């Protein structure tokens with residue numbers, strides 16, 4: 001299987017801190033890859049490097065065959081940050097029509113993206129009047145509307161209720177089935193089971209690159225949270 005993203009020996013410093021000390025990993029094309037790890041482990045930093053907005057000290061990040069951040073990737077990669085980046089003084093529909101137009105798409109694509117994130121009933125509302133979770137979904141829709149080949153989503157389900165969260169994960173799986181590559185960061189281990197592949201980060205190091213099934217088998221538990229803890233303890237044991 002082809003890799004949509006390859007990261008080799010990536011070193012990133014943020015402030016005085018070395019956040020990624022030499023990370024090597026890959027993201028398979030047409031799959032949902034979960035990027036998991038505790039708060040501060042470097043997930044957002046890695047995602048920023050993949051979309052080409054992170055200053056890197058050394059190493060290589062190749063995205064869809066080109067260096068991360070290449071102008072040619074702009075319309076092929078969608079990025080949704082933790083902070084919703086949409087226009088508060090426009091309605092949901094106006095936001096989506098605007099983003100659709102940027103990608104050369106029309107009103108039908110905008111409406112479809114609104115429906116995809118479950119906001120049809122709020123389409124006429126100003127974004128500033130929405131809840132935080134709803135605003136996040138508008139941001140997600142603004143990336144979906146461009147139908148990018150690679151979708152990079154930084155904690156897209158934060159603040160969502162379980163029903164919506166499940167619906168979004170179904171949507172991610174459907175996108176992957178249609179050929180889109182998704183990288184989804186989360187620190188909710190429950191979401192790990194919905195991924196085809198899992199990258200587990202801890203303090204900027206890749207603890208594991210496997211599937212949910214492999215992870216469970218290796219640790220002898222069905223609980224992915226337990227598996228993660230098992231992995232950390234094993235590594236600490238090895239390091240001691």
Ligand SMILES: Nc1ncnc2c1ncn2[C@@H]1O[C@H](COP(=O)(O)OP(=O)(O)OP(=O)(O)O)[C@@H](O)[C@H]1O
Nearest residue numbers: 014015017019038039040041042043044045046187
């Ligand atoms: N602008 C910055 N200047 C200095 N250090 C930073 C900056 N942004 C992040 N860091 C540090 O880099 C480390 C990794 O941060 P990062 O946001 O990549 O982690 P994360 O795994 O995405 O965390 P979370 O799950 O909480 O979003 C943290 O220790 C953080 O304090």
